[in-house]
Amino acid sequence: MTVLGEVEGKPGADPGAGGDAVISVSGLRMRYGSVDVLNGVDFTVRRGEVLGLLGPNGAGKTTTIEILEGFRMRSAGEVAVLGTDPAHGDERWRAGLGVVLQSWRDHAKWRVSELLSHLAVYYKGYSTRSIARPRDVGELMETVGLTAHAGKKIGQLSGGQRRRLDVAIGIVGRPEVLFLDEPTVGFDPEARRDFHDLVHRLADDEDTTILLTTHDLAEAEKLADRILILAGGRIVADGSADELSRQVSTESEVKWTLGSERHVHATLDATAFVRRLFEEHGEAVGDLEVRRATLEETYMTMVQQFETGQREAAVREFEEAAQ
Numbered sequence: 153m154t155v156l157g158e159v160e161g162k163p164g165a166d167p168g169a170g171g172d173a174v175i176s177v178s179g180l181r182m183r184y185g186s187v188d189v190l191n192g193v194d195f196t197v198r199r200g201e202v203l204g205l206l207g208p209n210g211a212g213k214t215t216t217i218e219i220l221e222g223f224r225m226r227s228a229g230e231v232a233v234l235g236t237d238p239a240h241g242d243e244r245w246r247a248g249l250g251v252v253l254q255s256w257r258d259h260a261k262w263r264v265s266e267l268l269s270h271l272a273v274y275y276k277g278y279s280t281r282s283i284a285r286p287r288d289v290g291e292l293m294e295t296v297g298l299t300a301h302a303g304k305k306i307g308q309l310s311g312g313q314r315r316r317l318d319v320a321i322g323i324v325g326r327p328e329v330l331f332l333d334e335p336t337v338g339f340d341p342e343a344r345r346d347f348h349d350l351v352h353r354l355a356d357d358e359d360t361t362i363l364l365t366t367h368d369l370a371e372a373e374k375l376a377d378r379i380l381i382l383a384g385g386r387i388v389a390d391g392s393a394d395e396l397s398r399q400v401s402t403e404s405e406v407k408w409t410l411g412s413e414r415h416v417h418a419t420l421d422a423t424a425f426v427r428r429l430f431e432e433h434g435e436a437v438g439d440l441e442v443r444r445a446t447l448e449e450t451y452m453t454m455v456q457q458f459e460t461g462q463r464e465a466a467v468r469e470f471e472e473a474a475q
């Protein structure tokens with residue numbers, strides 16, 4: 153992509169970090185007073201990837217995102233976003249980022265379309281050869297489902313409508329990197345589904361790199377290509393939801409019927425179990441269902457392993473088995 157060429161040419165770019173790494177973080181540390189919140193965090197994110205950053209309350213997810221956005225100074229470590237250290241990002245660099253904060257209460261008297269048009273103007277000078285900035289505000293309101301509320305004052309929006317506006321503010325400049333901090337809090341099921349479609353479209357059609365935090369693990373499983381779990385100031389798991397579920401030996405649930413009898417069995421090796429089932433009963437097996445561990449079960453197991461000190465041993469074991 154042409155934009156990548158421009159990015160690689162910027163000072164501070166790290167062409168060695170995972171090829172087309174749009175975000176690279178190495179040895180990141182953050183200390184508030186005498187408390188170490190981040191203790192050596194390392195990860196990279198590729199262009200167009202959707203990364204879910206998970207972790208218990210207070211794990212340091214918002215802190216990490218704020219450092220990447222350039223809103224917070226880190227204590228130590230190397231960080232590059234679009235090839236630039238966020239601590240020294242200029243206005244052009246900032247125009248390439250979209251930010252949806254956890255809560256943002258402002259501009260209550262402005263009307264929805266007024267605020268978006270006002271913010272859109274800021275991006276006018278920042279188009280690139282392949283990215284036209286800003287988005288058309290009418291299309292944007294349609295995309296996030298705010299057309300019917302275009303003339304409403306922001307202070308009169310419902311919580312979910314307000315969150316839709318936050319998302320619109322985050323993407324009005326057609327960002328290359330979008331940070332979403334708990335984006336769907338307060339969304340009704342329809343708004344949530346619309347939002348999930350939007351994230352897929354941004355990543356698939358526009359190659360937007362998306363870093364999102366959420367406590368909704370079903371949402372993370374649906375949206376994220378890769379999951380990072382942050383606990384105790386470090387990344388304790390990094391992989392797709394499937395890869396993570398293979399790292400913890402959680403049981404799968406197998407359900408089947410034999411005539412009118414229903415059966416359920418929990419097993420660590422569903423494939424071997426199903427093979428035996430067919431060897432024994434052949435065509436008599438009906439209504440077969442295999443349910444792997446959900447991301448929620450995997451997450452709970454990993455965080456518990458971390459808390460009881462078993463997580464690092466589990467990671468080592470997994471890495472050795474993979475060799």
Ligand SMILES: Nc1ncnc2c1ncn2[C@@H]1O[C@H](COP(=O)(O)OP(=O)(O)OP(=O)(O)O)[C@@H](O)[C@H]1O
Binds near residue numbers: 185189209210213
């Ligand atoms: N400005 C600050 N000064 C001192 N401590 C802070 C500051 N900001 C955050 N912390 C502390 O750092 C830790 C990490 O906070 P952070 O908000 O990054 O966590 P989080 O993973 O986003 O949590 P949550 O899931 O609850 O949103 C918490 O213990 C918090 O109290």
